[in-house]
Amino acid sequence: MPQADGLQDTALLGPLQATLGAINAPDLAIGVSGGADSAMLLVAASQIAAAQKKTIHAVHVHHGLVATADAWALHTAKLAQQLGVAFHFLPVKVPSDTGKGIEAAARLARYSAFEHWSVNHDCHHLLLAHHRDDQAETMLLRLLRGAGVQGMAGMASYARRGSLHLYRPWLDVGRERILQAAACYEAQAGWSPVQDPTNRDEKYTRAAVRTMLTPVLNKRWPQWQGNLLRHARVMAESTLLLQDLGDMDLQQCQLTEDGLGFSLARWRALPQHRQANVLRQWLRRLQIAMPTEARLNQWLLQLRQVHALGHDRNILLKHQGCHIVCRRGQVQVLLDDAR
Incomplete structure (x- = not known):
């Protein structure tokens, strides 16, 4: 297999380099599904971490919801091996009786697995590959569900779950750039991302937004994602104000x-x-x-x-x-x- 020269896109490397540089810890984890987004985050993080003398761990949650899940895990492990990164396989059981839907149940199982792994391995900083398109979809979904001010702030670039610190350095990066990087990496190294069929299956809520709403919005309102992201920043500021007021009232x-x-x-x-x-x-x-x-x-x-x-x-x-x-x-x- 040919050796890759690494990613060159500064739009991807810049925010990631800033995030890694701000984390005062020798060990970091990347949540890797095997798709293009998380795979390129792992590739970019591994080349930046080498210069910063930090150790990267690839953490793969195996939901077992599709027949090809085992093959995805093996394929993702090959990428980690190619990069010289430790690979961690986390099988989870996704309950079907939570009343919140399979997507929400899978998300909860995934984050719970990340939390337990971080405690067991004393590695408390995890990076995720959510990007601009994900953020816009999330805000659409929350708007349709009637979310309040905090919900309409969208996904945070930094969040905490117990002792686990979560980072999303690519929230301002469009997915098209990530796909271009994945294509370049495949040409260099011969490794291609997995394709998750549920991403286009309209029985899943997020996939329905992606396949049914997004094309219409892109055609009629081409700037809609940027407008929603600006709205998210305003809602994030409003959330902080409400939290400050809540703290003052709690003291009262x-x-x-x-x-x-x-x-x-x-x-x-x-x-x-x-x-x-x-x-x-x-x-x-x-x-x-x-x-x-x-x-x-x-x-x-x-x-x-x-x-x-x-x-x-x-x-x-x-x-x-x-x-x-x-x-x-x-x-x-x-x-x-x-x-």
Whole structure:
């Protein structure tokens, strides 16, 4: 197999080099499916990391949802071997009974696998190959689902899940550039990306957006992706403002030192339009998943009606492995092992 000269596109290398340079850790991981996007991220990261004296790990999550999944894993492992990068195979089981659809279940299984792997290998920085087109599709999907301000901020270039730090350095890069890089790499090294048929299968929501909506938008509004990305940046700024306000209101509500409780009376003294924001920010600080709007509205109703000391009814709000209760005038969160 011929040796590759590496990627040359500065639009791909520049943001990635900045991201890697800002990470103060000797070991980094790349989430690699075997498709063009993640494969080129691995190729680019491996050549940059060599100059920065950092070690790259290729982490492949095997969902087992298509018949060719085993072959994809082997093909991706060949790329890692060609680059001299350690390859890690993570098989997962994707439940079909979550009520959220197979795509959401697969995504949750994938990120959970990344988190467990990072802890087991003491490698807490993971890069993902989401790009401009992915971001635009994500915003369309969230708009159609009725997402709020935070959801319409799109995917973040940096996020954290427990001890795992996630980076998306290519959110401003169009997929066409990545495909061009993949074609050049194939010509140099003879390795070609896998083709996932689900990316064009309209029974999957994201694929339906990609095949049915995107071509129409590209033809009628060719600048739509850029407009959505600008909207995402505005929503991201608005999200930060809401979080800052939530933190200030939490302090006004006498947030406990451990962050697990606050004054019910002080919370109820806030304007109602800020009470929901306080609950969201409280959960965010505790790294607890956000409730649905319907569930949040139920919580607001109960917390507004309960006696100010929290003892005239048994408030017990179950959510994501924890319970929210009212005790001695405080709203408190109890983890399952603390009950």
